[in-house]
Each structure stands twice: as C-alpha cells, then as structure tokens.
Amino acid sequence: MDDDLQHRPEDIALLYQKIKEGYDVVYAIPKERKYKFYRRLGSKLTNLLFNFITPKPEAIRVSSFRIINRKTLAEIKASEKSFIYISAIILKQRAKIANIYTKQKQRKYGQSNYNFIKLLKLFINLFIYYGKFSFLKYFRSNKEQYSIKESTFDDA
Numbered sequence: 001m002d003d004d005l006q007h008r009p010e011d012i013a014l015l016y017q018k019i020k021e022g023y024d025v026v027y028a029i030p031k032e033r034k035y036k037f038y039r040r041l042g043s044k045l046t047n048l049l050f051n052f053i054t055p056k057p058e059a060i061r062v063s064s065f066r067i068i069n070r071k072t073l074a075e076i077k078a079s080e081k082s083f084i085y086i087s088a089i090i091l092k093q094r095a096k097i098a099n100i101y102t103k104q105k106q107r108k109y110g111q112s113n114y115n116f117i118k119l120l121k122l123f124i125n126l127f128i129y130y131g132k133f134s135f136l137k138y139f140r141s142n143k144e145q146y147s148i149k150e151s152t153f154d155d156a
Contacts, residue, residue: 006104006105007028007065007102007104007105008102008103008104008105011028011065011100011102012067014028014100014102015028015065015066015067015100016067018067018098018100019067019069019098021098022096023069023096023097023098024068024069024071024072024090024093024095024096024097025066025067025068025069025072025090025095025096025097025098026066026067026097026098026099026100027060027061027062027063027065027066027097027098027099027100028063028065028066028099028100028101028102029061029063029099029100029101029102030063030101030102030103030104031101031102031103031104032104042114042116042119042122042123045123046122046123046126047061047062049123049126049127050062050087050088050091050126053088053126053127053130053131053132054088054091054092054130055091055092055094056091056097057097059099060097060098060099061099062087062090062091065102066087068086068090072090072093072095075089075093076089076090081129081130081140082129082140082141082142082143082144083125083126083128083129083140083141085122085125085126085129085130088126088129088130092130128140
C-alpha cells in the first residue's frame with residue numbers, strides 16, 4: 001500500500017479474501033487511473049517489459065497495493081539481486097497471481113515523486129536485472145542493496 005492516501009484501507013479486506021482462495025499474491029488495480037501522460041506511458045511500458053522478461057500472464061496487472069503469502073515473501077527475501085523490484089521477483093517465480101479491481105482516491109497532498117527520468121531509470125534497471133539476456137550480467141552490480149530484519153510485536 002502506498003503512503004499517498006490514494007489506496008483505500010477498506011480494500012485490504014478484499015485482498016485478504018482473495019488470497020485466502022489459494023493465491024500467492026493478489027494485486028489491487030484501480031478501475032481508472034488519473035495520471036499524467038508519462039505516468040500512463042511508463043505503466044504501459046513496464047507492463048510490456050514484464051510480459052517480455054517474465055512469464056507474467058497478459059491479463060495480470062501489478063501495483064504497489066498487494067498482499068503476499070508467507071511462502072512467496074520468503075522467496076522474495078531470499079533474492080540476492082542488487083536491484084530489488086518485488087513484482088519482478090514475484091513474476092519470475094511463476095507465482096499464482098490474481099487481481100482485484102478497486103476505486104482509487106485522488107491524491108490529497110503533494111504530487112508523485114516519479115518523473116519521466118525516474119521512470120526511465122526504473123525501466124532500464126528492470127531490463128538489466130531481470131532480463132533474460134546473458135550479456136546483461138556485465139551491467140549488474142553485485143553489492144547488497146538491502147537487509148531485512150524480522151520483527152514481531154514482541155520486539156517493539
């Protein structure tokens with residue numbers, strides 16, 4: 001779920017209901033998006049790229065508003081890539097994926113941090129780190145990008 005207040009918290013229950021049907025991941029997709037042209041273009045290009053570099057079913061869409069089961073989460077955490085893109089990892093795993101369709105609120109404050117240059121960099125990194133071509137390994141960094149610490153309410 002993004003922090004921009006566009007995703008509705010009440011839709012979490014819909015995601016949970018759907019994942020209980022046996023899916024590994026469920027993405028909430030807005031029925032209609034009101035983005036600027038370059039954001040819509042970026043989304044379309046990313047979707048095409050995922051269709052090209054992963055075994056993503058064409059009917060499946062991805063978003064940051066999603067629910068992931070524990071098994072799939074463990075596989076994501078085990079990834080050793082230097083550029084982590086959760087949906088790319090999920091799609092490479094051939095996870096059982098579903099979409100639900102929701103309404104998206106208008107952004108109340110500020111604006112998106114994504115501009116054309118950031119979307120282009122994201123697109124290039126997705127291609128380099130998740131593409132199928134062996135020559136791409138020469139462009140990949142081997143440094144660790146992140147560290148995940150397990151936390152429970154008892155740790156707080």
